[in-house]
Amino acid sequence: MPEDQEASVGLFKKYLANNKIFKNREVLRHSYRPQILPHRRPQIDQVAxxxxxxxxxETPSNIVIYGKTGTGKTACVRYVGTELENASGHMGTVCRVVHLNCEVIDTQYRVLAQISKSIIGTDELASDKARVHIPMTGWPTDQVYQELKNQLEANGGVLIIILDEIDKLVKKSGDETLYNLTRINTDLKRSKVSVIGISNDLSFKDFLDPRVLSSLSEEELVFPPYNAPQLCDILAQRAESAFVDGALEEGVIPLCAALAAQEHGDARRALDLFRVSGELADRGESEKVTESHVKMAQAKIETDSMIECISTLPTQSKVVLYSMLLLDQMGQSIFTSGEVSRIYKEIAPAIELDVLTHRRITDLISELNMLGVINTRVVSRGRYGRTKEMWFDANTTKIWNVILSDQRLSSQGLAQMDIDWVKTLFR
Ligand SMILES: Nc1ncnc2c1ncn2[C@@H]1O[C@H](COP(=O)(O)OP(=O)(O)OP(=O)(O)O)[C@@H](O)[C@H]1O
Ligand SMILES: [Mg+2]
Structure with a gap:
């Protein structure tokens, strides 16, 4: 190997050499589709x-599936869908399943175009002149429906349409898509359609016309949260292929399971904890994953999700948060909403933002508290009434980085507003 190549490989060598922990980390990723889903047999059987x-x-009933996040809704429905397609392959019937994530595909047009795309396939049939590709935008809805019906009829058989995160579609685009899809069978002769909606938000029912709701929820299923022993089984089952034998200290799986069960029985959270614990052990060149790695993983996941949350806040909230950071940096570890407002009211006009009222600022402060970015408490100040005090829990470096990486704030020179300037406000 030439010298420069060897040098580059050298940089990574020590990380690659250490395989004391993971056998196959991919097994713990969100994209992995497990073949075995412990504690979901009843739900799988019911859908099947x-x-x-x-x-x-024959046309299956439409189904709505509810359940909190991480309760295995997507995993189970995908599993049954694949088994159904396999079975139909063996039996020589035409039965296809299309799985759409409505977080991304969130308009009627896109849903229909995507269904059509999955019917036609992307490759060999495209040359078939009888089949027209529906463009991803541009046609009138009626034409899209007509073309989709033609395609369904040309194919025959049964199509199961899974609308995952259906609440996102309904909130973005109303219930027209569902109205149309649940009625499409009346226009079809050779083919049949049935719909499965999946949601982790029960209130999505309120957004539906009662007629749409009743035709969509011919069958209703609820996926209950997992308890700690069930999460243990889920992790143990993945551990075999993910970790090297003997790499896990005994208490690791029960601790990941217990922490995730405390949240709300979320298998995704349990798997994340499990994977991150392993990664921390791996990077720290430990021989084993220990309970202290799990605790570190818990803290890391919490900070990471808080940071992600901050990065998506509206500019006004970021400016409020920035005002707090300045106070904190000034050495004032506890501050009041009045003090935050005072700094905010200097910064907002300086970066050409509308200046919010004190009332609105306290609303944004409450929001930041709810997100866990700051802590607050109400204290009585004798005859001056009550006031809200607040403080940051931990190290603010990461929060600073997110705030200062905001284009709008940094390009407006906010980063230059320094501590000396803040101090002048309080003289
Ligand atoms: N019973 C189970 N056995 C093994 N893995 C599971 C089980 N249930 C869930 N998982 C895994 O947990 C993660 C979350 O599951 P899934 O995506 O199915 O949740 P969901 O109910 O669809 O959540 P959301 O409402 O957030 O979409 C996935 O990685 C999935 O593979
Ligand atoms: Mg899901």
Whole structure:
């Protein structure tokens, strides 16, 4: 190997050499699709029993599936969908499943175009002149529906449409798509459609016309949260292929499971904790993953999600937060909403923002408290009434970085407003 190549590989060598911890980290990632889903047999069987008529070319009932985040809704429905397609392959019937994530595909047009795309496929059939690709934008909705119906009829058989995170579609675009899709069968002769909606937000029902709701929820399923022992089984089952034998200290799986069960029985959270604990052990060149790695992982995940949350805050909230950071940096570890307002009212006009009222500022402060960015408490100040005091929990370096990386704030020279300037406000 030439010298420069060897040098580059050298940089990574020590990280690659250490495989004391992971056998296959991919098994713990969100994108991994497990073949075995412990503690979801009843739900899988129920979905399978509702969809089974599709294999006899009958229309299955529409289903709505509810359950908190990380309760295995997507994983189970994907699993049943794949099994259904396999079974139909063996039986020689036409039965297809299309899985759409409505967080991304969130308009009627996109939903229809995506369904059509999955029917036609992207490759060999595209040359078939009888089939027209629906462009991703531009056609009138009626034309899109007509073309989709033609394609369904040309294909025949049963199509199961899974609208995952259906609440996002309804909130963004109303219930027209669902109205149309649940009625499409009346216009079809050779083919059949059935819809499965998945949501982790129960209130999404309130956004639906009662008629749409009743035709969509012919069957309703609820996925309960996992408890700690169930999460232990889920982790243990993945651990075998993810970790090197003997790399896990005994208490690691129960601790990850217990922490995730405390949240709300979220398997995604449990798996994240498990993976990050392993990564911390791996990077620290430890021989084993220990309970202290799990605790570090918990803290890291919490900070990371808080940081992500801050980065998506509106500019006004960021300026309020920035005002607090300045106070904190001035050495004032506890500050009042009055003090925050005072700095905010100097900064906002300086970067050409509307200046919010004190009332609105206290609302934004409450929001920051709810997000866990700051802590607050109300204290009585004798005859001056009550006031809200607040402080940061931990090291603010990461929060500073997010705030200063905001284009709007940094380009307006906010970063130059320094401590000396703040001090002048309080003289
Ligand atoms: N019973 C289970 N066995 C193994 N892995 C599971 C099980 N349930 C969930 N998981 C895993 O946990 C993670 C979250 O599951 P999934 O994506 O199915 O949750 P969800 O209910 O769809 O959540 P959301 O409402 O946030 O979309 C996935 O990585 C999935 O593979
Ligand atoms: Mg999901």
């Amino acid at each position: 029993s509702i969809l089974a008529p599709a294999l006899k070319n």
